[in-house]
Amino acid sequence: MAFCFRFGVLFLLSLRTASTLDVPTGVLQMECRERYFMIAVGLSFAGDKPRFEAVDSTGVHAITEEYAAECGYTISLLPVLGHVELRASYFSCHTNDADDEVFTFNFNLIVTRGGKQATYALNKTCTLSLPWSPREVTCEVNYMEVSVRSEATCPYEENGDSAFKPVLYSDWKVMFQRAEDQFLPMNLSEARKLGYVFALTDERLVFRTPYEQPHSFSTEVNGVPVEVVHAVLFSRQSWVVLVVDLLAACSMHNGSYDGGYMMWETSELLHSLVSPLNETEVSIGVNGKLVEKKVAEERGYTVEKINTTLQVSIPYKAEGGYRKSFVSRDLYEYYVFRLYLEQISVDEAEIAARLRFHRIIVTPLLPCHIFTENQTLLRERAFTIYLGGVPEDVVLVSIQLNGQEFTLPLSNMSTYNLTEVLHPNGTHGYTLTVLFDDPVVKLQFSRKALALQHILNVNYTLAVQPGNEPYYHQTAVTALTRVSPPAFDANCSESSIHFKLDHRPFDYFWEIAIGSDVLTSDLANRRGYIMSNDSQSLQLDVPLFTNGYKYQNVTLKGFSGTFEILVRVRETSEVQTSTVKTCLFSPPEFIMCSTDGMMTVVANLPLVVSSGGRTLRMSLMDNSCGPKDMNGTRALFSFPVNSCGFIFELGKDYVTYQNEIFYNKNYQNMVSNDVTERVIVQCTYPLSSLRQLFTMYRFVSDTVGVGKIIRTVQPTAGLQHPSRKPTAGLQSTPAIARHAQPIAFVPGVRPSTRYFRVSRVHNLAGG
Incomplete structure (x- = not known):
């Protein structure tokens, strides 16, 4: 037995169709195929529950699910494609058949939109494009149909000239057989009530049955599940008994998924009653159309014969299939193929049989990998996040940035932006840009990195179309930017x-x-x-x-x-x-009281210069302590506060050191006899306790002291013994020290220790 394996479309005869006027815009297709007529109506036009009616000379016939399987109609709701489809066999119940070559179809499409029902008349005439084979079997989604040439040669006539042409008289009966069993004969009207249809056309005898009828049976052929209906028509006409053996056998393989390929199987010989084959040709296609061998190879379609089993393989992402996204916690996708397979077999008697399969095979749910990619460049000081791998039937509807909701399209395009990116493979993506300085970005200081960490948590809300089924995808991005501390x-x-x-x-x-x-x-x-x-x-x-x-x-x-x-x-x-x-x-006069107990004074002393321009000698209370520098009327003194004849005053919280700038008595006759000016200088430091005055070995203060320059005016004779009658004073800070329970200044009195410490007190004005 020879086996011929080929792909491709048989060379078709020219297809002649009659056009239909006034077809509604919602009707996407009305096409004549090799053995059926197809109507596709968009779901947006058809509404939720579109209905079809077949119209002929006997009236209008509603095409229900049960009636469709009996009368040769297949109605498929295809949300993946966005339309509803009607396929009608050329031998369907209400088709006007002219010589088995011209077929006229009349249908009513009934749609409901906005609570209102509308009916549209659809009609088309199809002309046979490919001659009928002696025996043809169609394995549709919802029924099996077999037709044979009604003029056949009797197998027992050697010369083959004797022929008969059966006619379905009322005395015709049918007997169903199942394996070794056979059912009681019944007339054709009884069989019709059970869902079986027998029809005699000009040249064909047609038998059609839905799947899973009481008289069908299931079996396996080389591991392939097969459903079989075996009907025997017989009639006694005169002295001749006419017998027609009608057998429909279809592979019921549901398809499988293996390693990225959709697999579907059928057997070369579906039943033992089929004569051994001499030659088999196989063509493959999708969506009701066969494709050429070259196209099939480019798409990756293969048909392989393993013993007597034909195994079809289709890459799950191959052209001709349809994908759909599905949410079940995570996002999944599945692929649907409307497989169309034609098998032409020639037996030993050179009688050709044509077998067609319409099958819908679906992949299992496959994980759909939506991903995010952090494309942030620090020099741009903005987050750039790419959301990729988004299927074409999934759209982005909103985003959350650190918990703040933003619906699309985004309104604030100055600090954040969203753009869509399309890809040739049908997927698309979105690029989100958010400036680091946008208030929505969280900031956190990284002590370890000594950098500022920018944090952005993004929650994408996507919706699967149609239906707007939500799916959420989250990501978080961070960026470290080196930041300098504040600078004044x-x-x-x-x-x-x-x-x-x-x-x-x-x-x-x-x-x-x-x-x-x-x-x-x-x-x-x-x-x-x-x-x-x-x-x-x-x-x-x-x-x-x-x-x-x-x-x-x-x-x-x-x-x-x-x-x-x-x-x-x-x-x-x-x-x-x-x-x-x-x-x-460069102040004209100042006093400084340092933390180590040094008093530095620049005083303006205009009276030290005589009318003749001679400068008088000056000193502190200890006449050995003179100025460090002089220039005209200004003099610079710098000395420890507890030296040069100092006096001090102890208070509850302060100690004040005082000295005095005055002139040597040897020069008194050179000064005005009326008045003269003396300058008292003071440094005040805070104390923590009196005890510390005498327990430390050197003068140390946590803070600088508060200095004052106090000027006194009195008669010249009193220069040797200055009195404390201040008329004006200069202090080194705006915060004047307040002394509690003062002790009188004691001239020349020094503590018994040479050094002591002054501790800091925090509640001092100016301290």
Whole structure:
């Protein structure tokens, strides 16, 4: 037995069809195929439950599911394709058949939209495009149909000239056989009530039956499930008994999935009653159309013969199939193929049989891999996230950014943006861009990396179409950007240094400190700083001689004052950076009280110059302590506070050291006889307790002292013994020290120890 295996479409005769006028726009297709007529109607036009009716000279016949299987109609609702489809056999019940070559169809399409029903008349005439084979079997989705040529040669006539042409008289009966059993004969009207249809056309005898009828049976042929219906028609006409053996056998294989291929199987010989084959040709296609061998190879379709089993393989993503997304917690996809297979067999008697299969094979649910890709470039200071692998029937409807919902299309295109990206394979994607500075982005300081971490959690809401079935995809992206600690701008004035800091969103990761103290409004008030802080900037004005200054290069011409502001990590108080500003100051007169107990004074003493221009000798209370430098009327003194004949006053919280600048008595006759001027200088330091005055070995203060220059006016004769009647004074800080329970100044009195420590007290005005 020869086996001929081929792909392709048989060369068709020209197809002549009669056009139908006024076809509704919702009717997508009305096509004549080789053995059936097809109508496709869009679901958007047809509504939820479209219906069809067959129309002929006897009236209108509703095509229900049961009636369709009996009368040669197949109605398929195909949401994957977006349409409903009607296939009608050329031998269907209400088709006008002219010589088995011209077939006229008349249908009513009934749709319901908006609660209103509309009926559309659809009709078309199809002309046979391919001659009938002696025996043809159609294995449709819902029925089996077999037709044979009604003029056949009697097998027992040697010359083959004798022939008969059976006619379905009322005395025709049918007997169904199943394996070795046979049922009682019944007339054709009884068989019709059971769903069996027998019809005699001009040249064909047609038998049609739905699947799973009482007289059908299932079997296996080489592992392939097969459903068989064996009907024997017989009639006694005169002295001749006419017998017609009608056999319909169809593979019921549901298809399988293996390694990315959809598999479907049938047998070369579906029943033992079929004569051994001489030759078999197989053609394959989808959606009711066979394809040429070259096209099939390009798409990856294969048919392989294994013993007597024909195995069809189709790549699950091959052209001609349809995919659909499906949500079941995760997102899945499945592929649907409407397989169309034609098998032409020639037996030993050279009689050809044509077998056609219409089968729907579906893959199992396959994971659909939607992914996100972080395409962020730090130099652009924006997150760029690509959502890819989105199937064509899935759309993005909204996104959540750190819990904040945004519907599409996005409105704020200045700080975030979303664009769709299309791909040739049918998938698409979305590119989301969000600036680092967008308020929706979370910020977190990374102490370990000393960087600012930008955090964006994204929740995509997608919807499978049609139906808007939601699916959620989440991702989170972070980016580290090196950030510098806050930096102040600093400027000098005549009597202060001015600092300014423009706020940034992430500045709260740091704290501002002066020395070991955090800069607060309370600290600024206690130390005499002038501070303002709003949402835009922090401004700090630091007057000269307030706590925190360091002085260098003190001369009669002036000095340099340095003030430092520290920036520390808030969590650890670790110093990250500082702003140091040094300014040159030239006040005409000043006093400094350092933390190591040095008093430095520049005083303006115009009376020390005689009318003749001669400068008088001057000193402190200890006449051995003279000025370090003089220039005209200005003199510079620098000495330890507890030296040069000092006196001191002890209070509850303070100690004050005092000295005096006055002139040597040997020069009194050179000074005006009326009055003269003496200058008292003081440095006041806070105490923690009196005991510490005498337990430490050297003078140490946590803060600078508060200095004063006090001028006194009295008769010249009193220069040797200055009295304390101040008329004017200069102090080194705006915050004047307040002394509790003062002890009178004791001239020349010194403590028994040479050195002592002054501890810092925090609640002092100006301290």
